[in-house]
Amino acid sequence: MRGDRSAGDRSAGDRSDLDVERLEPLPRSFYARPVLTVAKEMVGAVVVHRDDRGISAGRIVETEAYRGPEDQAAHSAGGRRTARTEVMWGPPGHAYMFLLYGMHWAFNVVAAGEGQPHAVLVRAVEPLPPVAPLEQRRGMSAKKRELTNGPGKLCAALGLGRRHYGADLCGGELYLAAGEASRIGRSKRINIDYAGAWVDKPWRFYERGNRYVSVKPRA
């Protein structure tokens, strides 16, 4: 007798009643704040992307803040300003895309103010309906947590890549919409062993108990 489900049975991860078509972009003022604040408040927000496959969306469940030039883990560490990092030095509310390990794209949001090269990495999202476009791009079912539980995986699923470098998130095909999260956890950032003393900063934020969080947080 499965398949029969009352409202009270609905699991916390079921967002089937959320209508992504009606979500409005967050204003630039959301991004023009300290990067740690933006990173924390992005948990629960929704990434919306429209292209010729239709609409694709995911609810953010994990982020990391990068705060150059002092943060040795950031690509803007030490004041580094090149063609790749240029968008981080500009106004907030734009997309910073970069290629990882020669294969996977990662999606970041530029935060704080112009001249402050700060950004927030989106590490994991929870798929939102319609899930068909995400399943097609990844070649797997939305029932699997592997669909979007990592920076490279979510970009592949949502159709994000190099053409989104520098995209304005306040009025375009790609934006963030407001959303709530309860029980936000905090931990060290992932895979930044090269960053010296900055390795230990608790600048990773995630929704506790959400099955799409990329790795089990260490206590």
Add this chain to the structure above:
DNA sequence: GAATAGATTGTCT
């Protein structure tokens, strides 16, 4: 479930 190796390319030295 945990550990390991291999893939593959833009960016910077």
Add this chain to the structure above:
DNA sequence: GACAATCTATTCT
């Protein structure tokens, strides 16, 4: 020419 804010398949237990 080295290396990277990773993912996947495979091989263990």
